[in-house]
Amino acid sequence: MKIESPLPGARYGATVRLSGIAEALANPDALPKALADAGGLLCLPGLGEITDQPEKLVQLSRLFGPEIEDYRYLLTGKNMVHPTVPEIFLVSNMAPVNRAPPKQPDPPLTADGKLPVQYPHRRGWHTDQSYRRPPPDVSLFYAMSPVDRARGQTIFASGTLAYEALSADLKAKVEKLQGLHTRPFAGRGRDAALKGETPPPAAANDRSQPQPVVRTHPVTGRKALYLCEYSQMDWFDGPFVGLPPGPHGEAAKLLDTLMSHYTRPEFIYVHEWTQGDVIVWDNRCLVHTATWYDGEREQRMMWRTTVSGNPGKLYEGESKSWQVAAE
Numbered sequence: 001m002k003i004e005s006p007l008p009g010a011r012y013g014a015t016v017r018l019s020g021i022a023e024a025l026a027n028p029d030a031l032p033k034a035l036a037d038a039g040g041l042l043c044l045p046g047l048g049e050i051t052d053q054p055e056k057l058v059q060l061s062r063l064f065g066p067e068i069e070d071y072r073y074l075l076t077g078k079n080m081v082h083p084t085v086p087e088i089f090l091v092s093n094m095a096p097v098n099r100a101p102p103k104q105p106d107p108p109l110t111a112d113g114k115l116p117v118q119y120p121h122r123r124g125w126h127t128d129q130s131y132r133r134p135p136p137d138v139s140l141f142y143a144m145s146p147v148d149r150a151r152g153q154t155i156f157a158s159g160t161l162a163y164e165a166l167s168a169d170l171k172a173k174v175e176k177l178q179g180l181h182t183r184p185f186a187g188r189g190r191d192a193a194l195k196g197e198t199p200p201p202a203a204a205n206d207r208s209q210p211q212p213v214v215r216t217h218p219v220t221g222r223k224a225l226y227l228c229e230y231s232q233m234d235w236f237d238g239p240f241v242g243l244p245p246g247p248h249g250e251a252a253k254l255l256d257t258l259m260s261h262y263t264r265p266e267f268i269y270v271h272e273w274t275q276g277d278v279i280v281w282d283n284r285c286l287v288h289t290a291t292w293y294d295g296e297r298e299q300r301m302m303w304r305t306t307v308s309g310n311p312g313k314l315y316e317g318e319s320k321s322w323q324v325a326a327e
């Protein structure tokens with residue numbers, strides 16, 4: 001196992017070169033330690049063995065925590081779940097998933113010809129399933145069949161670096177604040193609020209959930225910003241608990257300020273995918289977003305697992321918000 005840190009072009013993250021998954025399983029503490037040491041982001045190249053043995057992605061995932069999500073029991077369409085390994089969530093524009101790639105930013109490049117990364121030019125920033133309490137810890141994402149370079153990248157921003165670089169004023173303002181997170185497509189996002197739509201009633205197991213804006217990482221003890229934007233925040237009752245709500249309120253302005261800071265270029269890593277890469281990201285201290293590719297001409301198939309069970313003291317003893325009984 002060879003660890004190279006940081007990731008190219010970033011201030012954090014590490015590349016871990018393994019001879020195969022067997023090497024990772026034989027040293028079960030090494031990868032979780034590398035993840036914590038690297039600020040929550042690892043790239044493991046060369047693990048193409050997963051394509052024919054998808055259960056190996058689940059075995060690798062178990063190193064990072066006690067529970068691996070089983071997508072049969074979440075609010076996930078069957079077409080998005082791997083047919084034989086239900087812990088694998090499929091992210092693809094191919095049938096039967098048929099999920100379209102994100103739109104291109106407008107304009108597609110920055111004024112100096114670069115890939116836009118900063119909010120609001122770049123949108124879609126989120127941390128996985130923050131609309132659930134307790135939220136998950138870590139996601140693993142396998143490039144089964146990525147598209148060519150310069151498209152279909154996954155972009156990351158470090159919530160730890162972003163928190164540390166906040167002004168003293170903003171730090172004080174967000175210290176005790178809670179964000180209100182919602183499931184994308186639940187009809188409570190920014191666009192729905194701007195259009196003045198009435199959100200559909202939410203089932204008891206699908207309600208918006210408050211989450212601390214500043215999260216203390218249960219392994220490293222470091223504080224990180226924990227936020228999403230647009231469709232994964234509740235723009236009707238939020239986006240922050242206790243501040244004037246709605247898309248034109250004080251909370252909306254604060255979220256714009258925070259997300260634009262969070263995604264400043266110095267906190268970013270852009271991953272260009274190669275077949276066989278696994279990226280491990282820590283949802284407790286990073287946000288990420290997908291980029292455009294030409295869904296009419298190109299086919300992309302990525303596999304994701306989600307690890308949970310160590311969200312931190314704050315969530316101790318809580319039952320799962322997505323498993324509450326219907327009313």
Ligand SMILES: O=C(O)CCC(=O)C(=O)O
Pocket residue numbers: 091128139152153154155288289290291302304
């Ligand atoms: O498609 C991507 O690059 C990222 C998808 C994503 O956000 C996820 O699966 O959690």
Ligand SMILES: [Fe+2]
Pocket residue numbers: 126127128288
């Ligand atoms: Fe995601």
